[in-house]
Amino acid sequence: MRFHLAFLSVFIAATSAAAETVKLSGQQIMEVLSDRVVLSTDPHDVSQQLFQKAGATFFSRGSNQTQGLWKVVGNKYCSVWPPSENWVCYDVMKNGDVVQFMAPSGNVSDWKLSK
Numbered sequence: 001m002r003f004h005l006a007f008l009s010v011f012i013a014a015t016s017a018a019a020e021t022v023k024l025s026g027q028q029i030m031e032v033l034s035d036r037v038v039l040s041t042d043p044h045d046v047s048q049q050l051f052q053k054a055g056a057t058f059f060s061r062g063s064n065q066t067q068g069l070w071k072v073v074g075n076k077y078c079s080v081w082p083p084s085e086n087w088v089c090y091d092v093m094k095n096g097d098v099v100q101f102m103a104p105s106g107n108v109s110d111w112k113l114s115k
Helices: 002-018 026-033
Strands: 036-040 047-051 056-061 064-073 076-080 088-095 098-102 108-113
Touching: 026 036, 026 064, 026 076, 026 088
Parallel strands: none
Antiparallel strands: 036 047, 036 108, 047 056, 056 064, 064 076, 076 088, 088 098, 098 108
16 A cells, blocks of 8 residues: 555656646757747647747648747747737747747747647
């Protein structure tokens, strides 16, 4: 019985650690997003975004696609979407395969990393 309780304690601790949301550093943002696709976590939304390592990013929803630019400044993900010339920067958090982008307004959007 003690073995089972000890195993259960280790399992719960490991599960809790794995489910922790972590704010990413600039280097981690590059590692997580470069040449990757994220998918909307909303089951009614078919949006996805591709982050090319060279700095182009493509957002698509259904058959509509837009192209922007992205980069990391300090510990933030930044993007610009023409015709706007204004870069907007976001804090990035990760929890398992879910990436969260926190806008300057405080709004958070969740995206799932594709395999």
